[in-house]
Amino acid sequence: MSQPQKQFYLVREDILTDAMQKTLEVKSLLESGKMKKINEAVHRVGLSRSAFYKYKDGIFPFHTMMKEKIITLSLNLVDRSGTLSQLLTLIADSGANILTINQSIPLQGRAHITLSINTSSMKSDLNELKIKIEGLEAVEKVELVGSGS
Incomplete structure (x- = not known):
């Protein structure tokens, strides 16, 4: 949901x-x-x-938000074969560059993933990417947890 x-x-x-x-x-x-x-x-x-x-x-001060290019997303995923691959493909297709991936060991059929991505080359806006990620069947939750330049 x-x-x-x-x-x-x-x-x-x-x-x-x-x-x-x-x-x-x-x-x-x-x-x-x-x-x-x-x-x-x-x-x-x-x-x-x-x-x-x-x-x-x-x-955030307005001027810093205008130059933000690196964001960190926190996601909860259902542990299912191919889920991470779908997520990473979707992000790559948006034009964003994945900088770091941290994934917990799946417990009770769920995995927590933290991604840092560079959004400077994205073809669409961040909100559109978030909606697409949430549309993936195995994604239970997506949150923007931080940003930096």
């Missing part, structure tokens, strides 16, 4: 909650190298670690 599609919005900074704005500050401190550890950065801006982890993968 497919999960509802996540929608993305462009929101002005002054509309964001305090915790969201502080999460962006923490991410900036960490990315710039001014702070090395999450604990130090959240303490500096006055944010709890739990709030940081709640928002860190869901909020």
Whole structure:
């Protein structure tokens, strides 16, 4: 069963909650190298670690999203012969380049896979690729868990 599609919005900074704005500050401190550890950065801006982890993968400055090319997908698959091959073929056919694959040993007929892919050469948009992946019979769940440049 497919999960509802996540929608993305462009929101002005002054509309964001305090915790969201502080999460962006923490991410900036960490990315710039001014702070090395999450604990130090959240303490500096006055944010709890739990709030940081709640928002860190869901909020990004607009300029960074425009240049994002590498994404990480988390998938749950039914353990069936040919399933991984179908998934990888679909991704390759989209024009994306698979960078890393991590697969758990299937337990109770299910396998968890994490894929990092470069989307810079994709022929379609990411949402379209996600819908196609969800359309594969053996795919139970697909989530975008991270992105980077």
